[in-house]
Amino acid sequence: MESQLLTLSFILLVLVVATNLARLWHPHIFLSKISSLLLYLALLSLVSTLGFRIMGANRVPFANMYEFTIIFVCMVLLVALFIRTSHPSPLFDLAVALLLTVLLSVASSLPSELRPLMPALQSNWLHAHVATAVIAYACFALAFCLGFLYLLQANLPAADLMSIDEKIYKLVVLGFTLLTLVIITGAIWAEEVWGNWWSWDPKETWSLITWTVYAAYLHARRTREWKGRKSAWLVVTGFIVVLFTLFGVSILLPGLHSYV
Amino acid sequence: MVKAKKEKPSYIAWLSSMRFALNLLIGIGVITALGTLVPQGQDPIFYLDHYGEMLGQIIVALSMHKFYQAWWFQLLIGILCFTLLICAYQRLRKAATIKSAGSLLFHLAIAVILVGAAWSLGYAHSAAVEISVGDKISLSPHGFKDGELTLASFNIDYYPDFQPRQYTSDLSLTHYDGRDYQQLVYVNNPLRAGNLKIYQSSWGWIMNLKDVSQAVPQTIKIKNHGKYQLDDTKMVVLGAVFLPDYAEDNKRVFSRTPLPNNPHIGLTLYQAGRLIDAAIIAPGQEAELGAYRFVFEGFTYYSGLQLKYDPGVNLVFLGFGLLLLGLMARYWQLIFPGKGG
């Protein structure tokens, strides 16, 4: 059931992509309604996927990359639906749906068998750490989508760049605050479980790099020559670093966080 | 941001400018990333083998194999800390609103964390010890204050499929700094005694054998998969494997489960690296291997513990608290407009 629902979610998101391509070519209120409906259905389907997972495992679905990716996709979609209410744009829907189809493809290629929690993962810090990470990364994902729109529309005279910039800023502020919590809860947990709050493990190190990129963004936005386009590039880069921290590190740089 | 006043030395203005902070952050990010491209902590030979003579030598010469401990990396962090303090000092007078005070606190907290980390780097001490059930060890030979550590029992809790669920040591620490401690220590639950923490980190089986071929029978303690030197001059070595739930089929011997339901020991005798004899026996039984005779007297768990004394970690955690407090003060209003602030 779980895998069928995942496939359904994927199909719904592909339909969102198609609908919004049509919308770009021929804007119509009907198509915009379809896009909304499909996005809500996709969220419903993804939440049900998670529900089946939780019932099957009888624990929080925080144990491996597969589970994390699905929650992450849910959260991105949830925040996107929220932002959409004040930023209805086919390009935005398109960017979000494209990103989510890519993420779901990644999820479906990850090992998904149910495993019990190993001793190191049995900690309340796990819950705090993963929950904050999901929301932080979802904020960065949407900042990325908006940053992308900003750069696409930077030369269009009619584009409301100010409002996009303002939204990106708020998302980064929330994401950065939560990422700070992710790193802190991770450090406290590492001190509890390994006896070292920081050990330059690749995952830790890359989360710190992510943190400096967004700190750089927050500074850039207040630096005259970095305002606007350059800082939009920073949020785009930032999310690429997030993706590397999430997936690239686990695959390319093995370390203590080997829970793939 | 702090506008440079005319009378200030220009390098201070430069160091405390927003642009410098931005470049520093990007620089630290890029340099930190470079460190994850080089596998850390291997022997220098490893780098010469894998990266070729030239690149290998550069890596070792610049300590890139100990990237984050290298002097130039620590210097970079030192510069960051210094800059943060200068900025904080300059912004002190302007921290009039909750927002600006929050920002100030946030930046200072980073410096607090770095100072705590440096303190740990200088004064923390850790050691790994192994202790058998029923044994007692002293801490001072391991470089800690006096104290005795006793392992009353060790237990492994399994899931139905025999994946480990938890490892638990019943530990007591006595006469440490004039106090006694007793606690179940398990993964994610270390024992705390002031700045000393004791962690569950590994485990294994340890077996008791008696060498009854000697005029005076000798007791031998040997770990699972361990080796014991019986005779230095003749290079005779005893190896042991523990089979907690012994079973055999026509191809091999194995352990059905990790539980000691049918304990046996597999003994191997080597001379000059060559296998000369082997036997499998149950507790109480005797085995003859070469010129030796061993009685399998019993077995128990040993627990691997990580001991760490770290006076800096509390300052780091205080820094974490200040960091969050500062962030909240700075951004509460932005994230939750209309409420608070």
Ligand code: HEM
């Ligand atoms: C790890 C290093 C640093 C981090 C993570 C960091 C983070 C931040 C953040 C999140 C802000 C708020 C931005 C905003 O309000 O939009 C900020 C502002 C600021 N930072 Fe930093 N910063 C760092 C280093 C520095 C350094 C080294 C300096 C000193 C040159 C500095 C100077 C400033 C100034 C002047 C502001 C503006 C004041 C304000 O917004 O309240 N920062 N920084």
